[in-house]
Amino acid sequence: MTEDNILVRVEHLKKYFPITRGIVFQRQIGAVKAVDDISFDIRRGETLGLVGESGCGKSTTGRTILQLYRPTAGAVYFEGQDLAKMKGEQLRRMRRKMQMIFQDPYASLNPRMTVGNIVGEPLEVHGVASGKERYERVQELLQLVGLNPYFINRYPHEFSGGQRQRIGVARALALNPSFIVCDEPISALDVSIQAQVVNLLEDLQAEFKLTYLFIAHDLSMVRHISDRVAVMYLGKIMELTSRDELYNNPLHPYTQALLSAVPIPDPVVEETRRRIILEGDVPSPANPPAGCNFCTRCPRILEICHDEEPEFKEVGPDHWVACHLIA
Amino acid sequence: MTTLLEVKDLKTRFYTQDGVVHAVNGISYTLDEGSTLGIVGESGCGKSVSVLSAMRLIPEPPGKIVGGQVLFEGEDLLKMSMDEIRHVRGNKIAMIFQDPMTSLNPVLTIGRQVEEALELHMGMSRSQARQRAIELLQMVGIPQAEDRIDDYPHQFSGGMRQRVMIAMALSCNPQILIADEPTTALDVTIQAQIIDLVKRLRDEIGMAVIWITHDLGIIAGLAEKVIVMYAGFIVEEAPVKELYSNPRHPYTIGLLGSLPRLDARKSHRLVSIEGLPPDLIDLPPGCPFAPRCAYVIDRCLEENPSLEAVGSNSHRIACWVDVKTAPKT
Ligand SMILES: Nc1ncnc2c1ncn2[C@@H]1O[C@H](COP(=O)(O)OP(=O)(O)O)[C@@H](O)[C@H]1O
Ligand SMILES: Nc1ncnc2c1ncn2[C@@H]1O[C@H](COP(=O)(O)OP(=O)(O)O)[C@@H](O)[C@H]1O
Ligand code: SF4
Ligand SMILES: [Mg+2]
Ligand SMILES: [Mg+2]
Numbered sequence: 001m002t003e004d005n006i007l008v009r010v011e012h013l014k015k016y017f018p019i020t021r022g023i024v025f026q027r028q029i030g031a032v033k034a035v036d037d038i039s040f041d042i043r044r045g046e047t048l049g050l051v052g053e054s055g056c057g058k059s060t061t062g063r064t065i066l067q068l069y070r071p072t073a074g075a076v077y078f079e080g081q082d083l084a085k086m087k088g089e090q091l092r093r094m095r096r097k098m099q100m101i102f103q104d105p106y107a108s109l110n111p112r113m114t115v116g117n118i119v120g121e122p123l124e125v126h127g128v129a130s131g132k133e134r135y136e137r138v139q140e141l142l143q144l145v146g147l148n149p150y151f152i153n154r155y156p157h158e159f160s161g162g163q164r165q166r167i168g169v170a171r172a173l174a175l176n177p178s179f180i181v182c183d184e185p186i187s188a189l190d191v192s193i194q195a196q197v198v199n200l201l202e203d204l205q206a207e208f209k210l211t212y213l214f215i216a217h218d219l220s221m222v223r224h225i226s227d228r229v230a231v232m233y234l235g236k237i238m239e240l241t242s243r244d245e246l247y248n249n250p251l252h253p254y255t256q257a258l259l260s261a262v263p264i265p266d267p268v269v270e271e272t273r274r275r276i277i278l279e280g281d282v283p284s285p286a287n288p289p290a291g292c293n294f295c296t297r298c299p300r301i302l303e304i305c306h307d308e309e310p311e312f313k314e315v316g317p318d319h320w321v322a323c324h325l326i327a
Numbered sequence: 328m329t330t331l332l333e334v335k336d337l338k339t340r341f342y343t344q345d346g347v348v349h350a351v352n353g354i355s356y357t358l359d360e361g362s363t364l365g366i367v368g369e370s371g372c373g374k375s376v377s378v379l380s381a382m383r384l385i386p387e388p389p390g391k392i393v394g395g396q397v398l399f400e401g402e403d404l405l406k407m408s409m410d411e412i413r414h415v416r417g418n419k420i421a422m423i424f425q426d427p428m429t430s431l432n433p434v435l436t437i438g439r440q441v442e443e444a445l446e447l448h449m450g451m452s453r454s455q456a457r458q459r460a461i462e463l464l465q466m467v468g469i470p471q472a473e474d475r476i477d478d479y480p481h482q483f484s485g486g487m488r489q490r491v492m493i494a495m496a497l498s499c500n501p502q503i504l505i506a507d508e509p510t511t512a513l514d515v516t517i518q519a520q521i522i523d524l525v526k527r528l529r530d531e532i533g534m535a536v537i538w539i540t541h542d543l544g545i546i547a548g549l550a551e552k553v554i555v556m557y558a559g560f561i562v563e564e565a566p567v568k569e570l571y572s573n574p575r576h577p578y579t580i581g582l583l584g585s586l587p588r589l590d591a592r593k594s595h596r597l598v599s600i601e602g603l604p605p606d607l608i609d610l611p612p613g614c615p616f617a618p619r620c621a622y623v624i625d626r627c628l629e630e631n632p633s634l635e636a637v638g639s640n641s642h643r644i645a646c647w648v649d650v651k652t653a654p655k656t
Contacts, residue, residue, distance in 0.1 A: 053514035160603050190369040191541065195585035195599035202596070217515065220544075224587035224594050247589065261519035262589045263544030267567045269590065270548030277523050278516045280470070281484045 003080070007179055007211050008042040008065060013074035015057075015064045019286060032286045034060040036235035036293075037074070039312065040320075042179070047205065047212040049226030049243070051219055051258070053282060057235045058215045062181040065213070066098050067091060078179070096126055099172035103184035105164035109156040115142070115167055116152040122174040141170040145200060162193035169200065173208070181213045186221065198225060219262045223247055228318075231255045234293040235285050237312060241319040251321045253300045292324065300325060328359040331535050332381075332503060337395035339373075339380040342388060346608040350376040352559040353394070355634070358503065363529065363536040365550030365567070367543055367582075369604065373559040374539045378505050382422065383412045417448040421496035425508040427488035431480040437464075437491050438476035441498060448499045463494040468524060486517035490524065497528065504529070507539045522549065543586060547571060552641075555579050558605050558615035561634055565642040575637050575651075576644045577620045614647070621655045622648045 016031040035057045042048045050058050063069045065076050067083050076083045078094060086094060102108035109118055120138045123129045129137050139149035145166040156164055165185060172180055182201065186194040198221065204210060216222050222229055223243060230240040231254065239252040250256045257276040264270060278297045283289055289296050291306040298305065304324050312322040335355050341348040351373045358364050366374050379385050381397045381404060397404040399420070404412060416422075424430060432440060441463060442456040451459060457476075464472035467490040480488060489509055496504055506525065510518035522545065529536050538549055546553055546567070553570045555563040555578065563576040574580045584598035602619040605611055611618065617627040626647050634645045 053516065162603070191543075191582060192369060192585050192600040193603075195597035196601070199597055199599055219515070220587045220589045220591075223589060223591065224597065243594075257516060259589065261515045263522075263542065263548055264589050265543040265547050265571065265583065265586055266588075266590075267547045267571050273548070275519055275523065277519055281486060281517070282514075 005043050006041045006077075007044045007079065008213075009075075009077040010041070010061075010065060011039050011075040011077070013038050013061070013064060013076060014072040015060050015069055016072045030286055032284075033235050033288060034285055035064060036285075036288070038232075038235075038237045039074075040230055040237060040240055042211060042213060043227075045205075045209050045211055046227040047214050047225055049222035049229040050213060050215045050232060051217060051222050051229060052232035053217060053258075055282065055285065056232045057285070058232055059183050061232070062100065062183050062213055062215055066095070066100060066181060068100070092126075096122075096175045097177050098179045098181070099175070099177040100181045100183060101165075101168050101172050101185045103187050105161050105168060105188060106156075108168060109164060111156055114153050114155060115147075115159075118156070118167060119170045119174060122171060126175060128175065137174070138170075141173055144173065144204070145170045146196075160193075161189050162196055165189065165197050166200065169197075169204070173204065176208070177210070179211045179213075181215070183215045184217070185214075187216065187218070194221070201225070219259060220264075231258065234282060234288055236293050236322065237320075238294065238323070239319075239321050241316075245316075245319055249319075251315065251319070251326050252294075252323050253298050253325070254294050257299070292322075328362065330357045331360045331399070332358040333396075333398040334377075334381060335396040335398070337377060337380055337397065338393045339376050339385060339390060340393055341390050343608075348607045349610055350390075350559050350607060351380060352610075354554075354556070354559075354561045356554055356561065356564065358535050358537060360502075361533045361535055362552065363538060363550045365546035365553040366537065366539045366556060367541065367546055367553060368556035369541055371604065371607070372556045374556055375507055376559075377556070378422075378507060378537060378539065382416060382420065382505070383407075384422075417444075418499045419501055420503040420505065421499065421501040422505045422507065423489070423492045423496050423509045425511050427485070427492045428480065430492060431488065433480055436477050436479055437483065441476075441491070441495055444495050444498045459498070460494075463498055464491070466497070466528075467491070467494045468520070469494075484517075485513055486520060489513065489521055493521075493524065493528070497532070500532065501534055503535045503537065505537045505539075508541070510545070511540070511542075518545075543571075543582065555582075558610065559607060560615060560631075560645060561643075562616065562646070563644045564634065569639075569642055573638075573642075575642065575649075576616075576646050577622045577648070577650060578616045580650060581619075581621070614645070622646075622650060622653050623656050624648060624653075 014037055015035040016033050018028045019030040020026040021029045052058055064071050071084050116138050119141055120134045123134050142149045147166050186197050214225055226243050228242050229246045231238050233254050239255045250259055257278050260276045280297055283296055291308055292310050295301055295305045302324050310322045310324045315321050315326050336353045337351055338353050339351040368374050380392050438460050441460040445451045445456040445459055461472050469475055469490055510521050550567050553567050554561050557578050563579045574583055581600040600619050605615050613628040614631055617623050632645045632647045634643045636643050
């Protein structure tokens with residue numbers, strides 16, 4: 001992998017949210033370690049899937065990469081330049097190339113704006129197009145995502161969940177970005193509508209050579225859409241490798257348990273599957289355990305796991321794992 | 328197999344400002360003793376309303392059960408007095424829901440709530456109830472149940488709350504457990520815990536289960552018989568293996584085709600079902616799936632097909648077309 005092929009490089013990224021007490025004099029009494037020292041690359045034109053259970057830090061990772069949250073520590077290189085060090089106009093210009101699609105198609109669109117204004121706003125804000133030019137570009141974008149351009153003056157509530165998600169996609173595409181963070185874009189949609197939106201995202205990627213960070217908790221869909229997959233748990237990346245390697249040869253005990261927990265829509269297959277049932281719940285990111293973050297639930301735990309944090313390292317070609325079991 | 332519950336031509340509507348919502352449109356099915364029935368379908372297709380109607384838990388108004396029978400132990404639940412139906416709900420048929428918080432009282436301890444159910448329905452004394460409550464919480468896998476029994480609901484995680492709901496449901500040794508998407512809000516490893524728990528208890532106690540979900544994966548590993556709902560109708564019913572290996576209704580075929588699989592060897596383009604489900608206030612005159620159907624013929628637009636056997640008696644579909652021979656249109 002040459003440096004040229006890498007669009008985004010995340011290095012030792014941390015995002016802690018302070019926990020404060022007191023109303024007039026706020027003192028920090030702790031921190032939610034939402035993202036706690038993660039490193040990975042996103043290659044040009046690929047879809048990197050980011051999976052993990054709710055609260056493990058997926059959205060925070062996506063937002064911190066885009067500098068919607070400023071990192072507590074670490075670097076985010078986009079085309080070789082560290083976004084974490086940028087501010088003002090320089091960051092604004094970089095932001096045009098990076099967009100986000102959100103999970104909730106109901107909450108993420110301003111209900112008082114027409115579809116035309118929602119989709120066209122980035123064009124206006126970045127001074128790219130206005131007036132008739134903007135109007136035409138918006139119509140083109142609506143068509144691109146499979147919406148009737150005739151709907152340009154309607155409001156979000158007049159659309160179904162799947163259609164609203166298309167509006168969000170059109171807006172994200174307005175500035176011709178090269179990188180899009182898709183934060184659970186289909187989780188709120190029904191199965192038959194999910195397929196429509198996923199197919200659209202795949203078509204757009206092919207047409208515009210887009211690079212995706214695809215955040216999801218549905219491991220079947222992530223397998224479908226991703227080239228490589230990163231598995232997150234309690235603020236850390238536990239395993240990262242190519243799609244087929246991850247699903248055929250998962251090495252981290254958490255990945256193994258996670259995959260075994262996903263039901264497969266086939267009764268014959270289900271009959272013979274053995275589930276690894278994890279005990280208990282995920283600990284709070286405000287108070288993660290010492291040693292390995294998974295040590296409170298790991299079915300294959302070693303002595304050392306309580307004391308020492310396992311290093312995230314490459315254990316096979318392009319296969320990264322953080323676990324003491326894997327030397 | 329003895330039939331435990333029989334639902335016949337059940338119809339429920341909601342009379343709203345916008346019009347009459349045809350939520351459940353004449354559905355019929357049976358549940359055998361000790362068996363598990365899966366009800367699947369996308370949001371709004373009438374899964375919850377169909378079982379809530381059977382349990383007489385529909386808010387009236389705006390809802391109204393406008394027809395049908397629900398036979399349990401030879402009696403029609405729809406004709407029972409409020410006291411009688413309450414007795415059935417407390418002692419014979421139990422329900423768990425997606426969001427346990429709506430069924431738990433936030434200001435009472437977990438223990439108090441389980442104990443109250445036992446005192447009310449099983450006629451236990453306070454100390455008996457406390458003892459039994461601890462046993463039940465242990466049975467559903469709450470660690471340190473003796474200590475945690477005095478916690479409040481907010482001190483429990485989502486998965487633990489669902490376990491408490493299961494403990495309460497089991498407190499009366501029900502013959503039927505109705506589970507309405509109990510794992511939809513939970514993470515997949517917690518979902519696996521809950522499904523594992525319900526399966527274990529089902530096999531130990533021998534109760535029948537109706538499991539409602541939008542997830543065809545869950546049903547595959549859990550149910551013996553499956554009902555697929557669309558727009559308030561049952562469009563297909565089959566034994567579980569038959570449904571997945573030989574789906575005969577275009578909607579079921581579409582649903583299975585739009586699902587990516589964890590064990591897929593090769594990733595191919597998902598087959599999406601175009602369009603949206605119909606508005607239940609303004610149902611089309613013919614087959615409700617006709618506007619989205621890949622096999623639609625003229626007749627589908629005029630007449631709504633009823634649920635009829637195909638192949639074997641246990642496999643039924645509501646469709647004018649035989650997908651095995653018909654061309655896609
Ligand atoms: N703005 C915020 N302020 C404080 N805590 C936050 C904030 N955003 C997220 N968190 C916390 O950080 C952790 C990770 O959250 P998130 O990144 O949203 O997880 P995921 O997307 O994987 O569900 C959670 O414990 C969450 O409560
Ligand atoms: N209290 C109510 N008032 C009006 N309509 C309702 C009410 N409850 C349910 N409905 C409607 O009935 C239909 C079926 O709902 P429901 O059974 O909850 O669907 P599902 O459980 O399959 O997601 C939906 O169109 C829903 O909007
Ligand atoms: S009846 Fe017609 S429209 Fe309905 S599912 Fe069958 S073929 Fe499709
Ligand atoms: Mg999130
Ligand atoms: Mg429901």
